[in-house]
Amino acid sequence: MxxxxxxxxxxxxxxxxxxxxxxxxxxxxxxxxxxxxxxxxxxxxxxxxxxxxxxxxxxxxxxxxxxxxxxxxxxxxxxxxxxxxxxxxxxxxxxxxxxxxxxxxxxxxxxxxxxxxxxxxxxxxxxxxxxxxxxxxxxxxxxxxxxxxxxxxxxxxxxxxxxxxxxxxxxxxxxxxxxxxxxxxxxxxxxLKEEKFPIYLHESYKKKMELRYGENPHQKAFFYTKNKSYKTNFKQLYGKQLSFNNLRDMDVAWKIVSQFSEPACCIVKHSTPCGVSLGKDGLEAFRKTYETDPVSSFGGILSLNCPLSLELAEKINQIFIELVIVPHCDPHVLKIFHHKKNLRVIQINHSISEKIECVQIDGGLLVQESDSSFHENMNYQIVTENKFSQEEKKYLFFAQRVVKHVKSNAIVIAKGTQTIGISGGQTNRICAVRQAIQQAKRKKEQGLVLVSDAFFPFRDVIDEIARYGKIQSILQPGGSIRDKESIEACNEYGISMAFTGRRSFKH
The missing domain is CATH 3.40.50.1380 (Methylglyoxal synthase-like domain)
Incomplete structure (x- = not known):
């Protein structure tokens, strides 16, 4: 038997x-x-x-x-x-x-x-x-x-x-x-929960959903969730199946707006922010963000750290956005999108929980601590004759929170709490600065601030910034053997600059 x-x-x-x-x-x-x-x-x-x-x-x-x-x-x-x-x-x-x-x-x-x-x-x-x-x-x-x-x-x-x-x-x-x-x-x-880097790394994931496709339509993809990871407990309120790229962009967009207590909006395309802004409410934050770069925002991922209002939903309904992330959305607001066949709405109502980051390479994993949020009490040193005003300090720290989510070499130019020029993924610093300035020129704004994710290797970066003529304050890590030349150039042009001593590369 x-x-x-x-x-x-x-x-x-x-x-x-x-x-x-x-x-x-x-x-x-x-x-x-x-x-x-x-x-x-x-x-x-x-x-x-x-x-x-x-x-x-x-x-x-x-x-x-x-x-x-x-x-x-x-x-x-x-x-x-x-x-x-x-x-x-x-x-x-x-x-x-x-x-x-x-x-x-x-x-x-x-x-x-x-x-x-x-x-x-x-x-x-x-x-x-x-x-x-x-x-x-x-x-x-x-x-x-x-x-x-x-x-x-x-x-x-x-x-x-x-x-x-x-x-x-x-x-x-x-x-x-x-x-x-x-x-x-x-x-x-x-x-071993107190042991950040144990001898044997066992990250546990469970298959949660099949994705529409991977980075490209011919690539099959799935979403695996990590146990006890509250970030993965998002809820799709509306729209078609998610893709690999949707989730990658969602991750960046939500991490950016989660850093702010004020109403914040971010639009991301190909894992790079097109624009980020703060406002008195979600509607104002969205308006400022979209105005930053409406061309690049086409088909992007929009994230808000505040509930989606009816008025804002109606504005979003008039443009092409792939996906909207919000902490809350009432059912009657959701009905606004019933004709938007290609839009997805995702609800996430928790903060970022990950403390380490893993990147797969051939034959193994690279594991590091997450780059913690920049905070206003962090030590920084003003190295120029001109000093920051309290307002400039606020705007620089706003841009600093954005730049660490931009691929290196990264430059962010801001007017107040609105980005107006973002450049990332450049292979040299001077090109990154030029590209960010080219974007900023569309706004014709004065009194701008600029933040860099790493030091300026030569004074030609300052010369380029000065030629633009509208940037009055700079925040960068410092640490170049030619820092003195950059400082002297800032003093010549009357630009204030501070060193943070903290690089924010993102590869």
């Missing part, structure tokens, strides 16, 4: 139907205490409790119930090795052909903020994980299962072939080890 060992935390009708199927196919069903009782209550009188096989009761509040040679011998025996078969007969061990386990929900409890260590350790599964690993190891003979969505696959093969195929058993074993490594990595992360 074939045997199936089944033990689950969550009981449901789908499981009852599967057990009925196995019973009809002449499988003896073996089960642990809680699952056994559930089966009996649902009329499955043919199920055998595991303690009747081991002749040993469950002990230690259920911590020990399946760890026994009569169970593991039945799972791990290689039916192609005569010595294994003889040993099983000698010790009255019966082979087990299917193992279906749903482990204690440590992951769910951890994600639900159950951070009390005494409570959480009771949800660390020992027996279930061990049974799964044993069954998966012996996949040549045993079907290991952790997902009730695989019931139909198993049933179909048993119906047509009398047993599962080696190909399916291998696939299911792979799913088991994929799950157990995920499960263990989250437990490890809980115990």
């Amino acid at each position: 074939k045997r199936a060992l089944i033990s689950v935390y969550n009981k449901h009708k789908k499981l009852i139907d599967f057990v009925h199927f196995l019973h009809r196919k002449k499988y003896q069903i073996i089960s642990t205490g809680g699952t056994y009782q559930y089966f009996i209550e649902n009329g499955l009188s043919h199920v055998k409790e595991i303690s009747k096989i081991t002749s040993f009761p469950e002990i230690l509040d259920g911590r020990v119930k399946t760890i026994h040679p009569l169970i593991y011998g039945g799972i791990l025996a290689n039916r192609n090795i005569k010595q294994h078969i003889n040993s099983a007969k000698k010790h009255n061990i019966h082979f087990i052909d299917i193992v279906f386990i749903e482990c204690y929900p440590f992951i769910k409890k951890y994600e639900d903020h159950h951070d009390n260590i005494r409570s959480l350790i009771e949800f660390i599964d020992i027996g279930g994980i061990s049974l799964l690993r044993a069954a998966a190891k012996n996949f040549f003979h045993v079907t290991s299962m952790i997902d009730d969505r695989d019931f139909e696959l198993v049933k179909n093969e048993i119906n047509f072939h009398g047993s599962t195929s080696l190909q399916l058993r291998k696939k299911l074993a792979g799913k088991v080890f994929n799950f157990t490594s995920y499960y263990d990595s989250i437990i490890s992360k809980f115990f």
